[in-house]
Amino acid sequence: MAERRVSVTSEVGLHARPAATFVQTAAKASYDVTIAKAGGTPVSAKSILSVLALDVRQGESIVISAEGEGADALLDELAQIAAAP
């Protein structure tokens, strides 16, 4: 299982447009991709409702995980989206 820990820096947190872009990217994977707040319960990173309900705010850390072919590259891409200001 590969994972990345990222601090969210966008003013809107992982909401609105950043959340939509994040989910759209995660949904490309054929395997499960999860997102959790540090220490929290992971939810599907492919569900916009789950990601919005997680309510990740500016300055909070998230952990994204996946296992499968190309998971490292996908997680890098997701980490970049989540960390973008």
Next chain:
Amino acid sequence: MADRATAPLPLDPRAVRTAAAATDLEDAIRQCGAVLQEVGAVDGTYAEAMLERERSISTYVGEGVAIPHGTLESKEAVRHDALCVLRFPEGVDWHGERVTVCVGIAAHGGGHMRLLSSLARILLDPDRAAALRAATEVDEVIGLLRPDEEEDPE
């Protein structure tokens, strides 16, 4: 923080339309903007910001629901946080998805995120989402969009 999830949503009964009809997505969003303007939440420029946001990436969230909202840059068009709910019984084509309920959102900075997240928690319950799609009474819509008080504090 419990207050984030359980505070009532700013939904004015006058901003709920249970039998709206729209020719397309753009029409539906303009109607949301007009209703938000009618309840005094936004000025006339907000609908254009909602359309601009929609063009960058779809606000469809699943369960037949779209949540059109403005961009960060449009927050000056917002006078107070508010939601509107427009139900389109005939459905509206939303980039290939069928939308029956539009929840238009007007909010300043942090308020925006609280609203999105409260709404998402409600819609994650498929029964509640189905009831919302079927709701024909304004009171029903208001009741369904009331955040659960037993929501886990974080």
